[in-house]
Amino acid sequence: MVEQHAEPLYRISSTTGETQMATAVKIQQTDWTALRTIFGDRFSDSAAVRDHHGRAETFYPAMPPDAVVYPLNTEEVAAAVGFCNEQGIAVTPYGTGTSLEGNFLAARGGLCIDLSRMDQVLRVSADDLDCTVQAGVTRKQLNTELRDTGLFFPVDPGADASLGGMASTRASGTNAVRYGTMRQNVLGLTVVLADGQVIRTGGRARKSAAGYDLTGLFVGSEGTLGIITEVTLRLYGQPEAISAAVCEFETLRGAVNAVIQTIQIGLPVARIELLDPLQIRAINAYSRMNHRECPTLFLEFHGTPAGVAEQAESFGQVATENGGGNFHWATNTEDRTALWDARHKVHYANLALRPGCKAIATDVCVPISRLCDCIEETRRAIDDSGLTAPIVGHVGDGNFHVVLVFDPNSADETQRAKTLSEQIVAIALAMEGSCTGEHGIGIGKKAHLVTEHGPAVEVMRQIKRALDPAGIMNPAKVIDV
Amino acid sequence: MVEQHAEPLYRISSTTGETQMATAVKIQQTDWTALRTIFGDRFSDSAAVRDHHGRAETFYPAMPPDAVVYPLNTEEVAAAVGFCNEQGIAVTPYGTGTSLEGNFLAARGGLCIDLSRMDQVLRVSADDLDCTVQAGVTRKQLNTELRDTGLFFPVDPGADASLGGMASTRASGTNAVRYGTMRQNVLGLTVVLADGQVIRTGGRARKSAAGYDLTGLFVGSEGTLGIITEVTLRLYGQPEAISAAVCEFETLRGAVNAVIQTIQIGLPVARIELLDPLQIRAINAYSRMNHRECPTLFLEFHGTPAGVAEQAESFGQVATENGGGNFHWATNTEDRTALWDARHKVHYANLALRPGCKAIATDVCVPISRLCDCIEETRRAIDDSGLTAPIVGHVGDGNFHVVLVFDPNSADETQRAKTLSEQIVAIALAMEGSCTGEHGIGIGKKAHLVTEHGPAVEVMRQIKRALDPAGIMNPAKVIDV
Incomplete structure (x- = not known):
């Protein structure tokens, strides 16, 4: 049975600041024998493993699952979900554990499916600019494997997240302004449904008007409708020329107005990131940099050598008009990597403050x-x-x-x-x-x-109930049914 | 009651070639008084109006609705759908009647909601590069209204379709290779659900990870889950420079290989259209042109003057390597308009063959x-x-x-x-x-x-049943429940 919790699932004590789980009313102990048989030593209900999978990097209290499995392929995920469906226990997918809103916490206990060992790049088609990966492949791993193909995958949240997790949370990152988010870059999915059935959504054609866009529905559904096990992704040719820059501004308003105007004139900037003075202080300390503590833009331009020069000049004009200046250019790979590495680590830099x-x-x-x-x-x-x-x-x-x-x-x-x-x-x-x-x-x-989408949330609930009638898929996330 | 039809809904007689509707078993006559009261002379059940809304431009047999209403706003659509929900009769949305797979035919009779009088551009934000339109605004009307803003909307199916219809069928067109299809260009929707409730999906932020992507679900659902009444769209700055070209090839293989290589090298071509010799013959006759009857590409490049020149040069190299040549450039607006107008009219040109x-x-x-x-x-x-x-x-x-x-x-x-x-x-x-x-x-x-998506179609059915339990929304389209 699904464990019964009184709401709220967690609360932060108003007197002590401690976080506490509401008491779970456990109806029966799960007999894990079937999963132990399938997964062998890739099944664990040890306290250490459960604890590891129940902790977020942000402020949420620990919510450990009752057990963890490490599947190697879609069929094993299907077997695990099928088991949970029969037993009526909750099932929560886990990628790298780097999401920030408690998306993978086992709010109702049950089984955690850790997809990190599904780490195979299954197919790369340089001719079609696409690839298919298992859900546990991380964004950095994929780009490392793509290095010799002349291609890259642009979506880059701060963490080296898994591509399945990134699809599940509709992740984006610094390149989204040019290349889009996971919404635009996932072409198709393999998904294990709540009853353990496997479906494939989307496909390899660049566009299709064939039926409901299930790919779009599962992207961003955070494991509440099914578990993504394989992802087909768009790839892009590595730009012929790349140039990165740091641009300082006297005021926050000047920096932001420069961004607004850059977008409004249609400059195809690849990255344009704002850091306020406190953020600069944090990355200076954490990543050993020496930027002036002022409102700052980190930028990157992609294109042909002539195109990049043209973009940089256009941006320079916009920046100057808004009080920006003191450009630092990073055209070599090492300097660029250091810049973006510092940017990607802001979460840890901020915690270190x-x-x-x-x-x-x-x-x-x-x-x-x-x-x-x-x-x-x-x-x-x-x-x-x-x-x-x-x-x-x-x-x-x-x-x-x-x-x-x-x-x-x-x-x-x-x-x-x-x-x-x-x-x-x-x-x-x-x-x-x-x-x-x-x-x-x-x-x-x-x-x-609910505040943002009002009555549309009821449609989300209808879809949730239709696809997960027993409510076992990552319960207590996204919407309350 | 929903009218009961024996399947198949229509068949093409194997002996006479005539198309015939299967006999409808009509259970009861609908009392339209409530709709007549609301819509006045914007309600019609005349034979001429019903006939007009029941005919497609392609080979499908006529399937007229029992009545037609012409709402002016979302509230009137909601009232009409609410009536159909109470009465249990089918409801089919109608835009410009130009879709090609019988998407708007009243396969189960009932009420046709003709959205053509919902023709207001509700809002244009040049600063945010977006706008909101009523569903009946056509793509040409929108671009005419945008002319003085420096913006344009790129998605361009052959017909001057309504933007609501284009969202419903996930339309695209000649610009999709550069600007994407309706999937990428719809930011948000107002939708009337099967019970007459109104929801808003998506929003004006360029990206969001807030809940299920209902916008993506309704785009391409062809009115089977709800009726789109308003659409928020991405807009783009009119390119600084545009250059169009016609390029002739000796072989179909040469022309297609030139396209493949153009995409693979990442050339950001705005349009790249193939016409085979028979297609050239058809448009020469219909649009009074004089192209040589050979495999031909119609192209367009958008960008800065320098960027367009660079793209054209790169394409020229690719074309030459694949046996292409004899470029005809169309850099002035009149020549370009004539070229793309001929391309957009191919359907009628082909019928005229x-x-x-x-x-x-x-x-x-x-x-x-x-x-x-x-x-x-x-x-x-x-x-x-x-x-x-x-x-x-x-x-x-x-x-x-x-x-x-x-x-x-x-x-x-x-x-x-x-x-x-x-x-x-x-x-x-x-x-x-x-x-x-x-x-x-x-x-x-x-x-x-079903052949393409296999078991995933069952998920589409579950969603259809959840959102339209009585099966009144554009029945017999997309999936059979």
């Missing part, structure tokens, strides 16, 4: 014309809160992150962090934005999803 | 590496059939069309056309392709959808 603290890593996305207002209002709310909270983001998409670093032992700080994170979402929603540009809903943003 | 004939307009899409094999095998099948069937297509996406022109009074020709259209799909599916790149499933390709 206050050792021992926890973080709420929230992200919102607004129409680009509202970006300046949204960031300024957010900055004021942060200042009013007195919290340590750098702003960093994929501003070319209107998307930015705030990492709220707080002391979990201080009830007051914890409460202020929670209040501030709610405020940040409310500011973005009031500007026709989304409560999450790329982290997903997970456990933490279910109420915001 | 044999006056009085009907057409099956099929389209398939394959991975680009298989395009040459697929087109050659298709050409052989056409030649073996002895039918008149030009090939034309958006080959940069691996997508092409075959228009099978046949005499409906010849049972033999009709049968050969049906057999050939099945063969063409089978050839594409065997090459990991899709049975339709852009026309949709409608009535005609339901069996092919």
Whole structure:
């Protein structure tokens, strides 16, 4: 049976700041014999393994599964899900454990399916600019394997996440402004459904009008409708020329306005990232860099040598008009890698600002014309809160992150962090934005999803009930049924 | 009550070639008083109006609705659907009636909702490169209204279709290779559900990881899950420079290989269309042009003046290596407009090849590496059939069309056309392709959808049942429940 929990699933004590699980009413012990037989030593219910799979990098309390399996292929995932379906126990997929909204926590216990050993690149077609990978292949692993083909896969969340996990959370990253998010770059999926059946969605044709877009439905469904086991991805030719730059601004408004104008004139910038002064301080310390602590854009241009030069010149004009200057160019691979590596590690850099603290890593996305207002209002709310909270983001998409670093032992700080994170979402929603540009809903943003989408959430519930009638697929995530 | 039909809904007589509707068992007459009251003279059950809404441009037999309403806004659509839900009668949305797979035919009678009077552009944001339109706004109307903003909307099926209809069928067109299809260009929707409720999906943020991608689900669902009443669309800045070209090839293989190599080297061509010699003959006659009757590519490059020149030079090299030459450039607006106008009218040009004939307009899409094999095998099948069937297509996406022109009074020709259209799909599916790149499933390709997607079609059925339990929304389209 599905374990019965009283809601709320977790709460942060208002007096001690400690996080506590609501008491589970366990109806019966699961007999794991069938899974032990199939998976052998790739099944574990040891405390250490369960604990490892029940901890997030952000502020969520531990929610360990009752057992973990490590399948090697789709058939084994199907067998595991089939078992859970028969037993009526919850099943939660696990990639690299780097998602930020508790997306993989075992909120109802049950079985965790760790896909990290499904790490095979199954097929690369350089001619068709596509590939198919098992869900556990990470983005860096794929790009390493692609290195000699002249191709690359652009979607790059901060962590070296698994591509199955990235599909599940509709991840994006620094390149999305040019190359799109997982929504645009997943061509097809293999999915294990709640009853253990296997389907293939989409396909290898670049476009299709054949039936409902199930690929799009499963991308971003966070394992609540099925478990993604294989992903067919678009690839891109490595650009002939790449040039990266750091551009300093006197004011946040100047930096953001430069971004807005860059997008509005249609400059095909590959990356355009904003870091506020506190974020610069954090990466200077963590990644041993020496950037001036001011509102800063990290940029990258892709194209032909002439095209890159043309783009850089156009951007230079926009930047100058908005008080930007003191360009630092990084044209060699080593400097570029160091720059983006520092950018990708901001989450850890921010945690290092206050050792021992926890973080709420929230992200919102607004129409680009509202970006300046949204960031300024957010900055004021942060200042009013007195919290340590750098702003960093994929501003070319209107998307930015705030990492709220707080002391979990201080009830007051914890409460202020929670209040501030709610405020940040409310500011973005009031500007026709989304409560999450790329982290997903997970456990933490279910109420915001309802605020953002209203009656449409009931349609999501209908789909959830239709595809997962017993409610075993990553329960308590995205929507409450 | 929903009218009960014996399957098949229609059949082409094997002896006479005539198409016949299966007999409808009408359980009760609908009392339309409520709709007459709401819609006044925007309600009609006259034979002429019903007949007009029951006829397709392709070979499908007439399937008239029992009545037609012309709403002006979402609320009126909701009222009409709510009425149909209470009465248990079928409801079919109608845009411009230009879709090619019988997508809007009233296969179960009932109410047709003609959205053509919902023709308001509700909002254009030049700053955010987006707009919101009512579903009945056509693509040409939108671009006319955008003319002074410096923006344009790129998706361009042959017909001047409505944007709601284009979203419903996941339409694309000549620009998709550069700008994507409706899948990539719809940011959000207003949808009337089967029970008459109204939801809004997606939003104005450029990306979002908030919940299931309902926008993607409704785009391409052909009115079977709900009726799209408003569409929020991405817009693009009009390119600084545009250059179009016609390039002749000695062989079909040479032309197709030039396309494949163009895509593989990552040239950001805006349009790249293949026309076979028969297609050239048809447009020469219909649009009064004088192209040589040989395998031909129509191309267009968008960008900065320098970028367009660079692209054209790169393409020229690829073309020359594949036996292409004799470029005709069209850099002024008038020549370009004439070129693409002729391309957009191929359907009518092909029908004019044999006056009085009907057409099956099929389209398939394959991975680009298989395009040459697929087109050659298709050409052989056409030649073996002895039918008149030009090939034309958006080959940069691996997508092409075959228009099978046949005499409906010849049972033999009709049968050969049906057999050939099945063969063409089978050839594409065997090459990991899709049975339709852009026309949709409608009535005609339901069996092919099952062949292409197998068990995934059962998931589509579960979604259909969940969102439209009474089966009133555009019944008998896409999937049989």
